[in-house]
Amino acid sequence: MKRVLFVCSGNTCRSPMAQGLFTRIIAQYQGGGLNRGYEICSAGLFAADGMPAARAAVDTMLQYEIDLSRHRSKRLDKEMINNADLVLVMTRGHYLYIIESFEGSKDKTFLLSDLAGYDGQEILDPYGLGTEAYQKSAEQIKEMLEKIIEKIDLYIQTDNS
Numbered sequence: 458m459k460r461v462l463f464v465c466s467g468n469t470c471r472s473p474m475a476q477g478l479f480t481r482i483i484a485q486y487q488g489g490g491l492n493r494g495y496e497i498c499s500a501g502l503f504a505a506d507g508m509p510a511a512r513a514a515v516d517t518m519l520q521y522e523i524d525l526s527r528h529r530s531k532r533l534d535k536e537m538i539n540n541a542d543l544v545l546v547m548t549r550g551h552y553l554y555i556i557e558s559f560e561g562s563k564d565k566t567f568l569l570s571d572l573a574g575y576d577g578q579e580i581l582d583p584y585g586l587g588t589e590a591y592q593k594s595a596e597q598i599k600e601m602l603e604k605i606i607e608k609i610d611l612y613i614q615t616d617n618s
Contacts, residue, residue, distance in 0.1 A: 459613045460496045462541035463569075464551055468501030468530035469511045470584050470591065471547045475499065475569070475598045477523035482599070486606050498541075500533040502554055511584065517591040521599070538562050542613045545569045547580035572608075573601035 461479065465471035476499040483495055508530040509515075515525045531537075538544065538559040544566040546552045556563045570578035580597050583590035 458496050459494055460498070460540055460542045461609075461613070462537055462544045463497075463499040463546075464502065464533055464544060464555065465499075465547045465580075466501055466503050466551070466582065467508070467584065468499055468504040468532075469508055469528075470514045471580050471582065471594055471598065472499035472501060473510045473525050473528045473530075474514055474518055474591075474595050475545065475547075475602070477518050477525055478521065478595070478599050479602050481521060481523055482602050482606055483609075498531075498537070500531045500537050502533050502551060504530040504532040506530060506532055511591070513583065513588050513591040516588065517595050520592075521595070535559055541565065543567070543609075545572070547582070549577065549579065569598070569601050569605075573604035575601065575604075 463472040463475040463479070476497050480497050510525040510528040518525045538555070542565060544555060544562060546555065546566065546568055549568060552566060552568050555566050568577065569580065570576065581590060581594045583594045
């Protein structure tokens with residue numbers, strides 16, 4: 458099982474949208490089998506555990522036929538980092554926080570845009586900015602995930618590979 462962890466600040470906007478989009482994209486890439494071979498999770502650096510996804514995130518994901526209504530936020534911890542094979546973050550600040558705070562995270566933590574070939578581009582934080590900002594963030598994430606899907610396995614270092 459390959460474990461991919463998406464991380465943002467509060468785990469109510471960007472990372473749950475990325476989790477949902479990646480789940481959908483990987484299923485399509487694999488010919489319809491949902492998450493075959495993947496465990497896809499999300500967390501937030503400063504999340505309050507148990508918060509629902511932002512209403513605008515839920516509404517935006519419905520446009521992609523993805524249901525975030527049952528999502529509950531989780532604060533990033535050492536166990537999540539240790540269990541992940543690949544950690545994808547939304548901003549350079551997230552990247553720096555993780556590699557400085559969690560020993561052994563550097564080789565498996567990447568800025569999403571860097572893997573997609575958009576060197577250093579950060580995913581807009583839509584929190585509190587309205588529906589259009591959520592739609593823009595979702596589109597950025599989707600575009601980047603589609604760019605990395607064919608080479609995702611190159612970045613995942615698992616013991617069972």
